[in-house]
Amino acid sequence: MRAWHFSENAYPYLPPAETYPSIRVSLPNQIYDPTKGAALYDRYIEEWLIAEDEGVEIMLNEHHQTATCVDPAAPLMLAALARLSKKARLLILGNPIANRRQPVRVAEEMAMIDILSHGRLEAGFVRGVPYEILPANSNPVRMNERHWEALDLIIKCWTHHDGPFSHEGRFFHHRSINIWPRPMQQPHPPVWVSTTSTGGAAQVGGRGYVQATFLTGFETTKRIYEAYRRGWREAGRGQDVPIDRLAYAALIYVGETEARAHAGAEKLLWYVTSNKVPPHFSNPPGYLPVAMNVQLARGAHNVVSAYGTKQSTVEGAIEAGLMFAGTPDQVTKQIKRHWEYVGGYGHLLIMGQAGFLEHDDTVHGIRMFAREVYPQLKQMYPERLSSGVPCAT
């Protein structure tokens, strides 16, 4: 089991939520104080480096026009971390390639970071949440098709070493592709893809990339992992699906007492409770399939708005499997319960900082996890395990 410290670089100094209609897309940036923002970057980078010191890997992501994640150009932050960190793996999860006009440029950025970090890059690709559509002015229809064409092209950019090649695809056109530098890791850096649909997961499984899923709890995660394993096996990759192909992201806070842990966990819920987004941003036309929109109109719950869940209490979030919080033993048990229910995964992506969780508390949570929980997880779930096979722990 590998653990990753994931920070969204939130800007929490906001006016009361009732004074604005949306925390994303339309919140005026006059609210953002650059001086405070610079101090936050200093702090979040320091927390990543503390996680590295504790043996935890580094993960970051990208969102746009939002206070929840002030990292609109994740490759820039990753480039900084590539030089500031020394040993941690560096996971970007990820590049929103259905929203980026030039996949070749993404391939160049990632190759450069792989070199800058001496081969520590883990390159993730995401379709992007619905609120990214408007900031990117990206057509929400046929995103999936763009995503896969872009990803295939990026892999080819990384693995083609004999001079220029051309690409005349459905969405992207290049007459001469010949990237410098090429990545350090061979044949290319590990590829991760996040998805919330079973169809997507089967595709990711078929290609053997690492599949990550965010805050999807028990049932959805189980379905996604099953689809991944099915895709993996149907593609002829063998019966055994190594657990290191699957990743789960949860809100995690570990304290030496339950009271302290829950106080920290309460602050992590900022992501759930502060994600105020109106439907016209969270469900643009074409993002969800027609059939799902019909279900939503009939009162079903929007499964794609990852944080828009009802689990806005610590107990509720733990019960739903979005959060693991408590003393080291409690957290270990909670993870074990989730891990076994969904069939097992090899990566735990820890959302360990949010909103007003201050630096000291964030560091406390990282250290408590790294020192008291992580060793147990590594022992229980060594990387040689297969997913979807009952294990005797």
Place this chain on the structure above:
Amino acid sequence: MKETVEASKVRVADVELELFDSGRGRPLLFLHGDHGFQFRRPFVSALSADRRFLAPSHPGFGKSSLPDWLDCVDDIAHLYLELMDVLKLDELDVVGCSIGGWIAAEMATKTPERFRRLVLVGPTGIKVGPADKLDIPDIFAKPEEEVRKLLYHSPDTMEANTSEMSEDDLALMFRARETLALLAWEPWMHNSKLKRRLHRIAAPALFVRGESDGLISQAYLEAYSALLPNARMLTIEAAGHMPELEQPESFARAVLEFLGD
């Protein structure tokens, strides 16, 4: 009395088009707006009384297929010119609403000689205002209530109640919305080349606007019509972006009068 209307299927290129073909007389091609076509509307019976009334559902709307290569209004314009060939229609009148007006304008710039008269009702398709202001408000980035107010003169009486719609109708509604996004997302609701081509349309054209249309402004329509050599404008009172639905009688009367019926 309810009659069942069966639309026929017509294959054009690799697209399976749903086509409503009713009435007899000189052909009138009706190109529906952003929400798709429903046959059982009062304006349809008025327009088809003495005419052959032809209304295809655009690709991705109604029951028409949407091939993966099709992604812009210009594609549909080419497809419909081919539809005219298939139906052996040499010259006809066209009435197009909103995106249907945009399609009609694109078609007429390509083969102006095939169009006798054009009626463009709250048409989208061009960009005339400054770069820092959308000519047409972004209906996908606004709350539903606001969009309703932009679309209708009487929003409360016009909007369909989704809780009373069948699942099939809901699916058609969401599909129409998705296809509209595909076609009009970028550039927003226009083809930057179209306004450089509109001068080719010599046929008499009538630009119709509902007086409360919040999508298509009076200034926009004036600029649009000024790009055609033989166009005039007409306002329909107590109607918004869809005068054909809100004021079917005065709408049909104005259209038929212009077409010389």
